[in-house]
Amino acid sequence: MKFNILVITFLCAFTQYLQAQSADSVINRYIEALGGRENLEGIKDRTTYLSGTVEGTSVTITIYQKAPNLFRQDISSKNINQTLYYNGSRGVLVSDAGETELKGQMLKDLQLDAFLNPVLDLKEKGISASHKGTEELNGMRAHKLEMQTDSTKRWVEYYDESTGLKIRQVKTINSSEGSFDQVTDFEDYRIIEGIKYPFKLIQSIGKQKIEMKVKLIKVNTGIDDKFFNSGKD
Numbered sequence: 001m002k003f004n005i006l007v008i009t010f011l012c013a014f015t016q017y018l019q020a021q022s023a024d025s026v027i028n029r030y031i032e033a034l035g036g037r038e039n040l041e042g043i044k045d046r047t048t049y050l051s052g053t054v055e056g057t058s059v060t061i062t063i064y065q066k067a068p069n070l071f072r073q074d075i076s077s078k079n080i081n082q083t084l085y086y087n088g089s090r091g092v093l094v095s096d097a098g099e100t101e102l103k104g105q106m107l108k109d110l111q112l113d114a115f116l117n118p119v120l121d122l123k124e125k126g127i128s129a130s131h132k133g134t135e136e137l138n139g140m141r142a143h144k145l146e147m148q149t150d151s152t153k154r155w156v157e158y159y160d161e162s163t164g165l166k167i168r169q170v171k172t173i174n175s176s177e178g179s180f181d182q183v184t185d186f187e188d189y190r191i192i193e194g195i196k197y198p199f200k201l202i203q204s205i206g207k208q209k210i211e212m213k214v215k216l217i218k219v220n221t222g223i224d225d226k227f228f229n230s231g232k233d
Helices: 002-034 037-041 104-113
Strands: 045-054 057-066 070-077 081-086 091-095 098-101 128-137 140-150 153-160 166-175 178-192 195-205 208-219
Touching: 002 037, 002 128, 002 140, 002 153, 002 195, 081 104, 091 104, 104 153, 128 153, 140 166
Parallel strands: none
Antiparallel strands: 045 057, 045 208, 057 070, 070 081, 081 091, 091 098, 128 140, 140 153, 153 166, 166 178, 178 195, 195 208
C-alpha cells in the first residue's frame, strides 16, 4: 500500500511538472511570436486608441500604461464619460456621478491588468499557468492554458498552435445578476515598433457582443507618472 501511494504521488508530481513545462513552452513561444523578449522589455509606456459600438452607441477608449504597473483608461460616448486611474497602489473611477475608490476584488483585478507586459515574468507577478490540452477554435488548433493567481481568481487563455499568438481569453464575471463568461477574441495582429498587437478585439458577455478596433498605438512617448493620478491624489 505504501508503495502504491508513493507511485501515485510521483505520477501526480510528474504530471504537474509536464503541465508546467508545456505551459512554459507555450508562453515562451508567444513571447517570440509577439516580437521577442528584448523588444518587449524595451517598451516603457504604451498608449492604445480604440473605437467601436456598444448596443448601437459609438464608444472610444484610450488606454495608457507605463512600466511597471501604472494604468489609465478613458472611455467616452454619447452617454458616458469616465476615467479609471491606477497609480501603482490606488484605483479610482471618476465619472459624471463622482469619484469611486476601488477596493477588494475590483482593485485586485485592476492591479493585474495594470502590468505592462506581465507575460515576461508571470511567476514574479504571482500568476501560474497550467496546460489543459488543445482544442479546435474558430477553425484553428489552440493550446488551452488555465491561468491562476490564487484560489479564487482563474481564467483561461488560448494560443494558436500555428502562429503561437493568443487568440482568446475567457474570464468569469461575478455580478448581482449572477456569474457569466466574458469571452475576448484577439484578431488582426499587426507590427508596431517590432511588436505584434491585435488590432481587432471581439468581446462577448452573455448575449451582448462588442467589437473594438485599434486605431493607433504609440510606445515610449514619455508619459509622466502624474498622468495616472486622479485629481485628489
